[in-house]
Amino acid sequence: MSNKTYKVVRNSVLGRYMVASKNLKQGQLIFKENPLFLGPQLNGPARCFKCLKIIVLSRCCYCSGCDTALMCTNQCEGKYHSKIECATLKSLNIKGQIIMENSPLIFPLRCLLLRKYDVETYKRLLDLEPHLEARRDTAIWRRHRIAVENVMQEMNLLSEDDIKDELIQKICGILDINTFEVRPPMSQSISILKPETQCLRGLYLEAAMMAHDCIPNAHLSVDDNFVMSVYASIDINENEPIYFNYSNILQGNQERQQHLLEGKYFSCRCRRCRDPTELGTEISSIVCHKCRKGLLRMKEIEKDFRIWQCNECQVVFKSFLIELAINEARRRISDIDLSDLHEMENLHNNLVMTFHPNHYLMLELKQHMVALYAKLPPTKNNLTKKIDLCGRLLSVYTKLEPGISRIRALTMYELQSAIIDLSNKEYRDKELSESGLLSELQRAEKILKECAKYLLYEPSKSPEGRMALVALKELKYLRESIENIQKDVLINGQNERKDKKLKMTKAHEENSLNHKEKNGRIDDIENTSQKIVNSHVEYLEKNKNKPKKKNKKAEKI
Numbered sequence: 001m002s003n004k005t006y007k008v009v010r011n012s013v014l015g016r017y018m019v020a021s022k023n024l025k026q027g028q029l030i031f032k033e034n035p036l037f038l039g040p041q042l043n044g045p046a047r048c049f050k051c052l053k054i055i056v057l058s059r060c061c062y063c064s065g066c067d068t069a070l071m072c073t074n075q076c077e078g079k080y081h082s083k084i085e086c087a088t089l090k091s092l093n094i095k096g097q098i099i100m101e102n103s104p105l106i107f108p109l110r111c112l113l114l115r116k117y118d119v120e121t122y123k124r125l126l127d128l129e130p131h132l133e134a135r136r137d138t139a140i141w142r143r144h145r146i147a148v149e150n151v152m153q154e155m156n157l158l159s160e161d162d163i164k165d166e167l168i169q170k171i172c173g174i175l176d177i178n179t180f181e182v183r184p185p186m187s188q189s190i191s192i193l194k195p196e197t198q199c200l201r202g203l204y205l206e207a208a209m210m211a212h213d214c215i216p217n218a219h220l221s222v223d224d225n226f227v228m229s230v231y232a233s234i235d236i237n238e239n240e241p242i243y244f245n246y247s248n249i250l251q252g253n254q255e256r257q258q259h260l261l262e263g264k265y266f267s268c269r270c271r272r273c274r275d276p277t278e279l280g281t282e283i284s285s286i287v288c289h290k291c292r293k294g295l296l297r298m299k300e301i302e303k304d305f306r307i308w309q310c311n312e313c314q315v316v317f318k319s320f321l322i323e324l325a326i327n328e329a330r331r332r333i334s335d336i337d338l339s340d341l342h343e344m345e346n347l348h349n350n351l352v353m354t355f356h357p358n359h360y361l362m363l364e365l366k367q368h369m370v371a372l373y374a375k376l377p378p379t380k381n382n383l384t385k386k387i388d389l390c391g392r393l394l395s396v397y398t399k400l401e402p403g404i405s406r407i408r409a410l411t412m413y414e415l416q417s418a419i420i421d422l423s424n425k426e427y428r429d430k431e432l433s434e435s436g437l438l439s440e441l442q443r444a445e446k447i448l449k450e451c452a453k454y455l456l457y458e459p460s461k462s463p464e465g466r467m468a469l470v471a472l473k474e475l476k477y478l479r480e481s482i483e484n485i486q487k488d489v490l491i492n493g494q495n496e497r498k499d500k501k502l503k504m505t506k507a508h509e510e511n512s513l514n515h516k517e518k519n520g521r522i523d524d525i526e527n528t529s530q531k532i533v534n535s536h537v538e539y540l541e542k543n544k545n546k547p548k549k550k551n552k553k554a555e556k557i
């Protein structure tokens with residue numbers, strides 16, 4: 001029996017797509033794949049052919065082998081400029097300076113060179129979807145003609161047949177539609193809201209066969225060597241498609257549709273896109289400015305024709321008005337001081353008059369607030385607010401990204417830490433009984449366990465992978481503490497039954513002793529977990545300015 005977890009099939013809507021060839025369990029590895037090529041973003045800066053780091057023009061040099069490939073320094077020992085690529089470039093006698101001056105041609109050039117040294121793989125590459133017809137004579141087509149095709153023609157890299165066959169447009173289309181965004185080496189950012197701005201693009205021939213769904217069932221992670229692992233994020237039944245989200249969970253309806261239509265040439269008709277409430281989350285909904293009671297939601301009334309309509313008064317709004325409101329709110333969010341809670345709360349209270357509390361911009365603001373609460377003094381008020389915000393974020397994320405999910409794991413981490421801190425404080429202040437403390441810690445344990453489970457799918461050296469280790473250590477201490485409290489509760493219960501009378505008289509003394517002991521233990525947990533978090537933060541801080549190693553995660557295709 002074949003061990004293969006998937007097969008590629010085809011239909012008239014999705015083209016080729018991957019389906020599970022057997023039932024897959026959540027967390028099961030579906031496949032692992034090496035990139036065929038890595039390269040800069042279309043508009044990204046030039047990168048070293050060997051290590052893929054951004055080239056600093058004043059230090060840039062050319063490979064001593066081919067005198068063409070750009071290198072960050074002549075000592076670079078990166079491995080992404082293969083001997084065969086080097087030899088092929090050398091045979092073409094291209095001036096390195098032309099590459100330097102025309103960085104958009106780096107990635108297409110790498111693909112073009114392949115036909116000279118690996119015809120089979122080149123054929124597989126050319127078999128990917130380029131959406132030539134949809135792109136012909138569009139702005140992107142003209143851009144590639146000027147920035148890539150014309151330059152390659154001047155370099156005598158293209159035959160007349162290549163030009164007639166629109167070969168370069170085909171390669172550029174294939175790269176735009178099929179490559180994945182991968183984080184650059186040794187990324188330090190763990191932030192949900194600030195993805196790396198200067199990502200690389202990676203071409204993975206197998207992974208390119210995954211279709212898109214805004215509610216994915218596959219989780220991707222890319223390790224230090226750019227090896228991509230694709231896991232089932234939830235259970236997947238035999239013959240069910242394996243879906244990856246080409247867009248972003250925090251993109252609204254309109255932006256997602258635009259991204260998919262303009263960048264990937266299809267209209268998404270997944271469960272989330274067909275439902276104007278987006279699975280009841282209202283993540284794109286706006287308060288109706290006419291009746292002030294209803295919500296404006298986007299709905300498709302004819303194929304590819306969508307309107308914004310109030311669910312109460314039925315008034316229809318033009319989509320550009322919605323865009324204006326969103327752009328203005330986005331500007332205001334980007335202008336606020338992210339260390340000023342008061343400013344953030346004011347903006348939140350202001351925007352909630354226009355946007356549903358679950359609107360993705362409100363979620364973005366809430367996410368910033370959670371990050372700030374994590375840095376503020378852990379007062380009961382701050383902790384309560386943090387718990388509330390995390391709960392709201394998770395209620396949306398769980399619907400839109402069920403199962404293994406990075407964004408959920410990171411929010412869960414914040415949630416459990418606030419629950420532990422708050423319950424300890426309340427217990428100490430005698431606002432929470434021992435059994436109340438126990439049940440809150442057990443709730444935190446459950447969340448932390450799930451968080452660690454999801455983070456363990458991240459590459460071990462990535463910020464999330466390191467956070468998984470922190471979460472595991474914290475889980476161990478939390479469990480020990482729970483066990484100790486459980487023993488206490490048990491002993492207290494037995495003693496109570498044995499000698500009620502004696503206990504009554506000694507109650508005051510015993511209580512104060514237990515309390516003292518537990519406080520010591522809780523301090524222990526707090527100190528230890530705080531130490532771990534501090535060392536984690538210190539580690540991140542310390543390494544912030546160190547040269548980056550490979551370490552990234554696929555974000556979107």
Ligand SMILES: C[S@@+](CC[C@H](N)C(=O)[O-])C[C@H]1O[C@@H](n2cnc3c(N)ncnc32)[C@H](O)[C@@H]1O
Nearest residue numbers: 013014015016129177178208209211212264266
């Ligand atoms: C990365 S490729 C996937 C492989 C491609 N279907 C093929 O046959 O080569 C992305 C393209 O697949 C198609 N596709 C993927 N997901 C889709 C979806 N949910 N609905 C419609 N088309 C989809 C679109 O044509 C899109 O541009």
